[in-house]
Amino acid sequence: METKDEKMKTSKGKKPRSTARPTSTPNKKQDGKSLAKNTSKPKKTTTSVPKPTDIDKTIPKTKDNSSNTIITVLIIALLALVMFNQYNIAQIGSELSAPTTSSAAVAQVQLSGDPLQDAINVAIPTGTPEIYGNEIGVSFDDPIASLDILDSYDRRALAIDFNTMTDEQKQRYIYVGQRTTCEYCCGATSNVFKDGRPACGCAHSAAMRGVAKYIITEHGAEYTDDQIITEMNRWKALFFPKQTIQKVLAAQQETGQLDASALNDLPGMVGGC
DSSP states (O other): OOOHHHHHHHHHHSOOOOOSOOOOOOOHHHHHHHHHHHTSOOOOOOOOOOOHHHHHHHSOOHHHHHHHHHHHHHHHHHHHHHHHHHHHHHHHHTTTTSSSOOOHHHHHOOOOSOHHHHHHHHHSOOSOOTTTHHHHTOOTTOHHHHHHHHHHHHHSTTOOOGGGSOHHHHHHHHHHHTSOOOTTTTOOSOSBOTTSOBSOOSHHHHHHHHHHHHHHHHHGGGOOHHHHHHHHHHHHHHHSHHHHHHHHHHHHGGGTOOOGGGGGGSOSOSSOO
C-alpha cells in the first residue's frame, strides 16, 4: 500500500488536466483575402465641374433683365398713350355721333403732336372730295361756293327728286338722312323724316341732303351707308367748325392737353341758314 507521502509525490508530478477548450487557429488564407479586400483602394468619385461658360449661363443677370423689363413697360405705356390720343381724335373725323369709323381723309392726316391742332386738322376737311368732288365742282377749300352747289342737288336747279329714285335708293337715302342732322342751325333731330321729306329747311341741311342724293344715285356701289354719313358729316364740320371743335374739346378735356381759347379764332357758321 502506498503511503500518504508517496501519493502526494505522485500527484505533484502529474500536470493538471485543463478543462478549457482549445481556441481555433485563424485561417491565414482567409485572413489574407479579407485583408486584401479591406486594403483595396477606394473608388474615385468624380464630380462634374461646370465650365465657366456654363456658369455664366446659369447665373441670372438680374440687372440686365430688370433694365429690359423697365424699357419694355415704358414702350408699351407710350404706345398705349399715343394710340389712345389718336383714337379720340379720329373719332371726331366721323363727328362722334355717326355710326362709322374714320374716313379715308381722316386716315391721311399727318398728326403734328399738338392735340388741338391735330383735332382741327382731322375734324375740318380740306382739299377736294374723292370721286364726286371734281364731277360737280365742290371743294372743302371753298365752303360757301360748295354749299350753293350741294344745295342745288336737293331743292334747286339740279335737284334730284326723291320720287324718281329706286326703292333701294329711297331706303338708303332715308337711312342716312335720319342718322345725321344739321343740329347747330335749326335744332332738327334728323335731315329727313321717315317718308323722305326734308326735316330742316336751312341751306346746310339741304347741302347735306344734296351730297347724299348725288352719291346714292351716281356712285351708290362705291360707298357704304356709313361712308355716305361720313361725307355728310364732313361737310357739316366744314359749315360749323367752331361747334365741331367744341365736340373735340368735350371729348378730350379729361386729358388736360387742349386749349379752349383757340376756339375764338374759328367761325361759328359758314354760309347762310
